Amino acid sequence: MGHTVTLTVNGTSYTREIEPTLLLVELLRETLSLTGTHVGCDTSQCGACTVLVDGRATKACTMLAVQADGATVITVEGLAKNSEMHPIQRAFAKEHALQCGFCTPGLMITAVDFLERNASPSDAEIRHAIEGNLCRCTGYHNIVNAIRSASAEMRQTAGVRPKVAAEVNR
């Protein structure tokens, strides 16, 4: 104990006393009970734990919670705004881009960061962008479709819809 961290998660500020060895994903899941972020491996291969840290997709199993002191974090629970789903969420459902749903939060978060940096990606760029997020159910086919579909909607609503990733300080 003895380490105090303060961070903003999904718009709420939290201050907690934590062990220096605590991982960011453990802080989110076990200390803050935000269990939508998952742990799928222990070598940072799978990407199930991906969250936005200061606007960038980050594997929360590979970051100590103390490193997130002062950071702004967005998890899957923070993607919807005022109970309106983010375009990526709607697109994942519409395109059947999830089956078991375990990898889905991490993939959506990666996609949000990616689409806010590349508004009109090619399929090859989409595949490259999500290469660090493994899915064993979908074969990625419908995930690529969903990200393409979300990008089209996000282009149309750009300027109207608040940006999830860009609304925090980079």
Added chain:
Amino acid sequence: MTATANPTYIGARVARKEDPRLITGEGTFTDDVMLQGMAYLTLVRSPHAHARIRRIDTAAAKKEPGVVAVLTGTDLEATGMLPVFITVPSMNGSKHMPIATDKARYAGDAVAAVVADSRDAAKRAADLIAVDYEPLAVVVDASKALEPGAPIVHEELGSNLVFTYPVKGGDVDKAFKDAEVKVSQRIVNQRLIPNAMEPRAVAAKFEAGELTLWSSTQIPHFVQLIVALNLGLGQNKVRVIAPEVGGGFGSKLQVYAEELLVGHLAKTLGRPVKWTEERREGYLATIHGRDHVSDVELAAKKDGTILGLRVRTVANVGAYLQAFAPGIPTILHVFIVPGPYRIPAFDYEMRGAYTNTTPVDAYRGAGRPEAAFLIERIMDRLADEIAMDPAEVRRKNFISKDAFPFNTISGITYDSGDYAPALDRALAMADYKGFEKRRAEAKARGNYRGIGISSYVEICGLAPSKANAALGVGWGGYESARIRVHATGAVQVFTGTSPHGQGHETSWAQIAADALGVSPDDIEVRHGDTFESPGMGVGTFGSRSLAVGGIAVHKAAEKVREKVVQIGAHLLEASPADVVVEGGKVFVKGVPEKAKNFGDISMAAYLANNLPDGMEPGLEATVYYDPPNFTFPFGTHIAEVEIDGETGAVQIVRYSACDDCGRQINPMIVEGQLHGGITQGIGQALYEAAVYDNEGQLLSGSMMEYHVPSAEDVPAFALDNTVTLTNTNPLGVKGIGEAGTIGSTPAAANAVIDALSPLGIKHIDMPLTSEKIWRAIRAAGEGRR
């Protein structure tokens, strides 16, 4: 009139009811279960693949702050043995305790357990446990395990032979004597690691004499049954919940040690306990799949007509028999090896062997991908030998569509099939005719381009209970459903199936909606809780859920519908034969304006003061459905690859598949199952392999060394389908969960070999990695020196 005569929702691309909670982070997976006072279990696992356990010193671990209990195998014998549900003839079964007591038989075999207030404390204490091992000689290779003098995994059995399983039909010796052409090939289906994205997890609490156990499982009812029997609890006092389950693919089709241990510890320690697998731990302690080495010989005429097939296979079952392990290389493999072909003579001998490796059981397809790979590889070898188009060799030997029901040479009866149209459509999608031009263009770029075909038949709808009994499966193959219509008209479907990504909440609602004349939006499907289910469910595996569990839902809905019709006729003062149930209304044919709402009928059923004479109040039905036969989906997959001439790297540039799973309930879900299955099958063909060294150490021990395909490793897929109904069940459905995995591995591998065939290369073992291909190209004298 039956409910399926004019399906409204069956066949529609209905959006999944599961998705809203999963895309918002609201779904609860087992590791998300956090209970007051929870303690954490960690297991100490043997670093040796084979070692006698001389002594375990737990004194230091017990002193570690936060430790609740430190236990060894002898403390935990009360949990009983792990179950095996299948017994094949002359099987040498292994004793399998959750914690090893005498010796460790594979690297990862659990030897001690620690429970502590936190995961960290449990892990620190586990590191303080000193185990005095006497390392023993190790055997990893299944064929070597059957040689005289091999180290024996289970001494009391006297050898490592688990079973010899022969299946014969026709005169194979004569077929080979008469053959104009013979081809033979050693074919390896390498060992794979299932890699469901959610690692296994188990949590339990014991309150007021009742054990509640959450587990990431495909078979909650089997877990309930074995936990109750082994821990000495009434089955009514064990509630097993499979909450959100993050993929299974067969790896969660088990009753695992951790389920018995967590249940036992929660019961005896008086506080909730949770165990969550770490991925590297799971690579050792969760079952593996495949691992067959087959010697295959095919006898044929010069025109491509098959005369006979002879196969000798050794299957590596690992260190212990797991729940379904004896049935995977036998029942689910040998019988389906003839595939879509008329084979007049067949002689297969399968042997299973124990080795000092992680146990092997069902992995997506479970025996059938191994079968499809060996028959489809040898078909290409035959085509090559007689210089015939691989598509035409297949077509020539297909069972013709008028031959169904067809009794195979291996002794099973295919329900229905029409194989040529699926082949033709796949060939058209793949622009097969234009391929040689693309091969030439690739050659001009310095690359090798190939195309590979795979036509498959698989067994689904497991299974008729009597067939199960005849085959040695120690449980029925039925499935259960209960439909409860509440007084307000709210409909709940309780199913014995246990989905983990397959979307049963949606598909079952579509099936019930058509029978009840309501919208799927008005139907809630509940699963995975043994205290809510009809009583017993068999679970979700082997592409069985729709053809068995979906039919149970259909039949239960038909029963409810019949009562709705009876009540409706009574209230409308009409004959039941004239009553229509649709669009949430019940009315007399031709008089829709004088309708009763569905809710009026259900309310009447519970008010019970104006029902037909003698009718029981209430509106619900329970069905246990036992299928009369298996179902046999089929299809053709075609992969086109381009291999970099300098690096040997393979890119799948085009993938086309035409599958036939009978009637489709939700085409969107069918396509999703195919996409994922195809990708897993491509994984086996090109990327994945569990590799052991000679000491039994798993070299591919993490996701860094084991290549699960990423989005950049696979292409977009072009899918088409034909619909050949089965008469096995009233919906004509067959099953689609594993078809992609079965069809794709041979298609991708055949494409790579085809690409390299101009170099004289006839076969390379999977996975077809760039390194292997680069070496093969160099060995063939091509490529830069």
